Amino acid sequence: MADYRAPRDDMDFVLHDVFRVADDWQQTPELADMMDVETAGAILDEGAKVAENLVAPIAREADEEGVKFKDGEVTTPKGYKENFRQLAEGGWVGVTANPDFGGMGLPKSLSAQYEEMLCSADIAFSLYPGLTSGAIMAINSHGSDELKNHYLPRMVSGEWTGTMCLTEPHAGTDLGIIRSKAIPAQDGSFSLSGTKIFITGGEHDLTDNIVHLVLAKLPDAPAGTKGISLFVVPKFLSDEQGNLTERNNVSCGSIEHKMGIHASATCVMNFDGAKAWLVGEPHRGLPAMFTMMNYERLGVGIQGLGAAERSYQNALEYAKDRIQGRGAKATRNDQAEADSILVHGDVRRMLLTMKSLTEGGRAFSTWVGQQLDRSKYAGDDQVRQKADAMVALLTPVAKAFLTDTGLESTIHGQQVFGGHGYVREWGQEQLVRDTRIAQIYEGTNGIQALDLLGRKVFGSQGQLLQPFNEEIQSFLDETVTGSEWIKQREQLQQALNILNGVSEEVLQKAAGDENLVNSVAVEYLHLVGYVSYAYLWLKMAIAAEPLLSDKPYLATKAKTARFYFARILPRIHSLAAAIKDGSESLYLHSDDEF
Known part of the structure; x- marks a missing residue:
């Protein structure tokens, strides 16, 4: 596996030249005095060192060794405990945490870049601080002062870690039927009993204590999700x-x-009359947990992005080094015995697909991160309300589209390697395996698609699409039509029109076809994803033009943008056709005919 190198230049370009996030920071009292372009760069430079030099070098061996379980205790791979200690001592567990409890308080647009680096280095390792960060956010947002003062300083410092305990053996997506119970005790605590499964970091040897956030029901709980407490x-x-x-x-x-x-x-975690403390209000556990879900689901999407970046770096290095066969006369090196496989059109197709999806994904995760920041910090009510709507719409896309395209990119990388991509020693197959789970946990991608189309678009009768449409249309209207990007501008306008036309058709038909939303939701989410990337690629290409003299590496932005519009964006036409088919072809078979 190639040595990982953080794409710092591209991160800075996206943050400061495309989205100009520092302008937002300077308008925010909480950030103005602590965050600017230079400070952000210094933080990310140090984060890159952590990812490149501390985490990435042992990722392959850690995967081979795995975790071990004996007598109720879990032992993590060699090097993990020491690496986590160094990570914690550097303050990297609390990068987004409240500074009142020792955190860095980084805006999400910035922390997303660090998260990507950590995921590129080793997804498995990133989960331990990642879940802790989510637990910190939930306690900080909903816990009592007593709980916050007791737990947060030790979790932010990395002295203790955290988990989220939602799923039960019989209850995955349908949390309303969980059976875990919490009985009030006389001292104000609760006695909690139940079994939770699929709990990431539920037991390990990295820290002395683990703080579980557990969903359970009180004795007087109403039925369904309205009866869940945290x-x-x-x-x-x-x-x-x-x-x-x-x-x-x-x-x-x-x-x-x-x-x-x-x-x-x-x-698998067993709670047998465990002592517990209520977080927030009774029966309001699910909303409390969902406080961090927008952040966590973007975080899972970034896992796919991080793996895609690592896959591209691996495959590109291999393609340049692998001497095999001959290219066309125009690209052939007659002085060599054979050419690198980079001369072959299909290899270039795979590499450019990976490059366009990965750099587009980085822009997308930053865009969503900026919306989260504006939703949290903006002083202008209109700006904050628009950001809230954008976060609601784009969160399921961030989780599902980034992980779907992340898996695609890791598979393309594996294909570039050929047989060497299938054997374990090169490490490429690990990226495929590690990325696959990101499409499943934190709500499967099918559930994310239902959330987008069913709850967000259909549920709002299209109102949540308006800020998204307005931003892209405003960009199109402001783009000079006589520029060299006139063709791509027209393609983006057509893509946006297709999305809006399909959305209107679904809204009209869904009222009379109860199977429609479920039948086309995944295709719809992908349609939104590809249109979003087209907007971002055109935005990046135009932003790069005036910077080429100082940053010549940005010349690849225009070339990759042209590839995206020529080879990737046309996928929307098949998606639109599938959506327009509706549910009919899916329900022709009876259950017995499958």
Whole structure:
């Protein structure tokens, strides 16, 4: 596997030349004094060192070794514990956490770049601090002052880690039927019992304590999701000074043996009358958990993006080094015995597909991160409301499209390697395995598509699409029609028109066809994804033009943009055709005919 190198130049270009995020920071009281272009660059430079020199070098060996389970305890691979200690000491567990509790308080548009680097280095390792960050956010947003003061400083410092415990053996997506119960105790705590499965980092040896966020129901809970409450359940109890006292009634029953992310402990967790504390209001656990879901789902999407970047770097290095066969006369090196496989059109097709999807994905994750920042920090109500709408619309796309295209890119990379991509020693197959789970957890991509089309678009009768349409249309209207990008501008306008036409058709037909949304949701999400990338690629290409004299590497932006519009964007036509077919072809078969 090629040595990982963080794409710092591209990150800076997207942040500061395309989205100009520093302008937003300077208009935000919470960020103006602590964040500027130079500070952001210094933070990301240090983050790149962490990813390149600390995490990435042992990722392959860690995958081979995996986690081990014995007598209820989990041992992580060699090097993980020391690496986590160094990561924590550098403050990287709390990059987005509240500075009042020791966090860096980074805006999401910036932390997304660090997350990508960590995921490129090793997805499995990134999950331990990643889940902790999510738990920190939930406690900070909904916990009492007592809970925040007790848990957050130790979680932000990386002294303790965190988990999210949602899924039960009989209840995955349908959380309304969970059976975990929490019984009030006289001291204000609760006694929580139940079993949770697929719990990332539920047990490990990286830290002395693990703080579980657990969904459960109170005795008087109403039926369904409205009866779910959220609780803090630590592995070890602790005194007022944070010193660990006795083991709580929490145990790991087993770990899963998985296709990928072998170095991440995926646990079955048993809570047997464990001492717990309520987070937020009773029966409001799901909204509390969803406070961090927009961030977490973007985070999972970034896992796909990180793997795609690593795959591209691996495949490109291999394609340049692999001497095999002859190219056409125009590209042939007559002085050599054979040419590198980079001369072959199909190899170039795969590499450029990976490059266009990965750099487009980086722009997309930054765009969504900027919307999250504006939703959180903007002082102007209109700006904040628009950002809220954009976050609601784009979050399922960020999770699903980034991971779907991430898997596509890792498979393209594997194909470039040929047989060497299928054997373990080169490490490329690990990226395929590790990325696959990202399409499944944190809500499967099919569920994300239903959320987008069913809840967001159909549920709002198209209103949530308006800010998205307005931003792209405004960009199109402002783009000079006489520029060299006139063709791509027309393609983007056509793509936006196709999306709007399809959306109107679905809205009209869905009221009379209850199977319609479920039948076309995935294609619809991909349509939104490809249109979004077209907008971002044209935006990047135009932003790069005046910078070429100072940043000559940006010349590839125009070339990759042309490839995207010529070879990738046309996928929308088959998607639109499938959506227009509706549910009819899916429901011709009876159940017995499958």
